[in-house]
Amino acid sequence: MFKKKSLSVLIFISFFMLLVACGGNDDQSTATNDNPTDAGEEGSTDPVTYHYFIGASGSDIHTNETEIGGMLEDETGVNFQMEYLVGDLMEKLGVMVAGGQYPDVVVPDHGIDMMLDADAFIPLNDLLEEHGQNILAMYDDYLDRFTMPDGNIYYIPFGPTINEFVPNPNIDQGAFWIQRGVLKEYDFPEINTLEEYFDVIKRYADENPQIDGMNTVPFTGLTYDTSFFTFSNVPNHLAGFPNDGGVMVDLDTHEASVYADSEYAKRYLQALNELNDGGYLDQEMFVMNTDDYLAKLSSGRVLGFFDYGWQFGQARVAIEDLGDPEKEYMALPVVLDESITDQYIDPPSFTQNRGVGITVSAENPERIIQYWDRLIQEDMQKLVMWGEEERHYSVDEDGRYYRTDEQVELAGDQDERRDVGMTVFEWNWPRLNGSFNDGNAVESRRQPEVASATYDEEDRVYLDAYGIQTFSELFSQPQDRPWYPAWSANIEQGSDVALFSERSEELTKRHYPRIVLANPTDFEDEWATFEEAYRNLDVDVYEEFFTNTVRERINGNWQFR
Template identity: 30%
Template sequence: MRSYLRIFSFVLLAILLSIVSACENSKKEVTKNSDGTGPITLTVFDSDTNPDWEDMESPVGKKIKKDTGVTLDPEFDIEGGRTKIPLMVASGEYPDMILPKSEASTLVDAGALIDLAPLIEEHAPNIKKMLGDDLNRLKWSKDDPSIYILSNSAVDEDRANPNFGVLVQHAVVKELGYPEMKTLEDVENVIREYKKLHPEINGQPTIGLTLQSDDWRFQSATLNSGFMMTGGGDDGEYFVDPETLEATLHYRRPAEKEVFRWYNHMNGEGLLDPESFVQKNDQWLSKLSTGRALATVAPDWMIYEAQAALRDAGMEERMYGMYPITLSEEDKHQAFRSNGFQVGWGIGITVDCEDPVRAIKFLDYLVKEETQIMLNWGIEGEHYEIVDGKRVIPEEVLERRNNDKNFLKETGIGFNFTRYAPRYGDGALDSTGQTFTTSTLEQQIANQTEIEKEVLKNYGVETWKDLYPSKDELPESPWGAAYNLQIPAGSILEVNNKKMMDIVFKRVPEAILAKPEKFDEVWDQFMKDLDKTGVKESEKEFTRIVKDTVELWNN
């Protein structure tokens, strides 16, 4: 009898466990398809850092929580997800959403991301409206048309500021009578002459040209100058011929060799900062912030901190203007080349997300017109006012926006939330005909210092953008920006690219610091080292990816 009771107890327990399990699965399935609006927390892994994250306690963050019921629980990374994302794949456990940067292929190959296409079609009218035909660009590949990554790039952007150039102090060009600066030779002459007149600045030895070499910043600044100064568009490590779509590792272009030869020449002349290839980012910024470095080469966003420090210190004359310097006058600077809507980097929803519908609805909320205005301008009545139907930023708020480094964190405006979804870019207009962003021509001019206005006036322009070839003068890139194209994780191309960059990081500084008579010898060895890694095969494979992308987007 006891054995029967024991058997009966086991059977009953199994039945109860089965019922509980079924209920749990049922609950999970209901949650996954829920379109509720109650409070929910979504975990996010972000492959970038964000020192301005405000735990959604800012005015903008609180408004987002109130409107959506969503609280974000983010984890930020300092190394682009290169270590943590493979660890996630190995464990098979993921947050609700991921911004993987260049590691998207790793996640897709592991089956970690869900196809967003059905979710966008059914639950994201604002995303569909914003992207229109550009939704086609989100398709993963010719073989797999799924949408795994929702890009967080700008839409309809017409930037008000150059994104790259040679930065030269206002004091330098003013004292020298606003000399013509179009070529590297022109810049060299300016630096040499001013440094001779002022061997010291604020009691410290004057630095002619200092270069950025700290980790990935080396690529974004010094290495990218090779193609930017020779009429190439920003496509990362490969130059893509706009007519043939053939890709070339850009250091192998003969014209770029001459750019790096110029750096070598500047070093030989004593005009290059001898610490250029050993300094960290903080040291580079310090040299700019103290006003002792006459010039540098970088994207605009990389020197914001130094510009603000100079302004705060009352050294406006030591702030920097941005000039479209090229190797020769025949080269046309491509800073304002349009890449169209850029894809590849953005946000994905994982297979572990309990409620993908709520996740996509949250992302859709971020791109609707009212939210986009809030993310750029803030809360009406607190950060801007409506005057005669137009958004106007009060003087005291504008002062804080321009000069208070804590403004973004305290308000929640800007990168805190625009990083999670597509966004309207500078110059894009809302339904009232006003710009979504605050980076307008009027605001830009209002923010200029007096000496900056003087410098621009003497060069015959109103803004730095006016010095550059315009967007209309440059053909749009049919492949977007090549650095955003997905390279299969673990592929020979990915392995070769890493090997080639290790060589680049070693040989370029060596070539620049070599004695001028040894430059060609070092550069030739550089090219031989690249050949040994299979550079030609890599170029052939990347060309295939470029051509496949153009074909995919045009279908």
């Protein structure tokens, strides 16, 4: 349906950065302008404000309160009133659907199926053909992946990779994290297995029962609400697989199998059970919410935890602000056995079942598309991802972007990032990944020159001790998985696959804590009870769905898969 444009692209994923929730507005469309009869004309720059709802935590703001948003408003006349999620996402979306009234633009995150089933999004095909040629060019190789069976595009995912994929020099995905001072205390030991990881943490906790007058927390984790996957995914990583969701995919047979009741899961839960019995497991691990968890990490008294780097950025900043580099955390590629090759670093990928759509409540939606089409252009993406040349970054004689110490500090200042518009536009909008036409990374954090400039003297102590130039070098390179990530498959609501997904999550949320916290003499019984309940679900239909998803993607069929 669309005229293709020749751009070299690979598959990529970034994953989803969560900020602190605050504020909230009603769900009514707020598009307003001084001359509504002219607002839809080609090239109109009449002032108009649209309501833009994001189903994730953040701080409400108008885009024209930022430098980039102000520039875009000057060019297009469009401003967006940004509203971030407060409370439960599905409940919030449910209220919208029930009332039939929506913000003009919605980023529904994992609630996207609810919006699609309610016909809340308008088709974008004609709008993109008329007003979004830059969007079509940038998403060229990915269009089929989010075109629905009726031939329409209803939302735009984030992050097509243009030109070349650029790996991250630092870890922003899953890992076992450890307080750096623990490593220094024991002369930077090599830690590969879960047993080695827990042994060094227990030893340090025994020798340091308190840190800065507070009780030491040897090991904790995030288990709250929709973040429970952070806990339940761990056995998959320990077994040497990346995050494909609820399944592991065999590299040779391409068969998908669940791991929630696997030997990998049992071994991990048993290790935690023993940790708990010894008094080394955080007793609030299964009851604290996300804010409690981040506050605990920020205190400097947690020795270790598993998490995805993008989820605890707020705590990392708080730890740095403490001014004690030894309390900062370092990522380790921990596996169950020495024979396992870690696969924590994601292969290049594209998440097709998340994105942003324009709702049926929006007036003059072409103005929104025109705004997005300007935002996706390379000069604007450089402003979003890098900032202003000479202010936030410099260019060497070979055209490579880098940052001086002063620019590193300025570009890392959260107030500066907010005021410029970096935090507003870096996600939840049509945006790029990969590299620009001049070879520089789209995301500044992926530029090796920038990563190197951000390392201070203390960072280099650890880098040198482990013989690496960047922290991600401790991890194995990702294996080729052309279907990745399997979890981005579109699962029909109410289907047997969806039913299994819901019920299996309920079971793991109910049984995993009981297994971990059980008296060690009851561990086998608790595990057997869970295993029986889990196998009473329709595991086969779930595994078959994802096996078919993987094989179809390998054969080039990504639609609905």
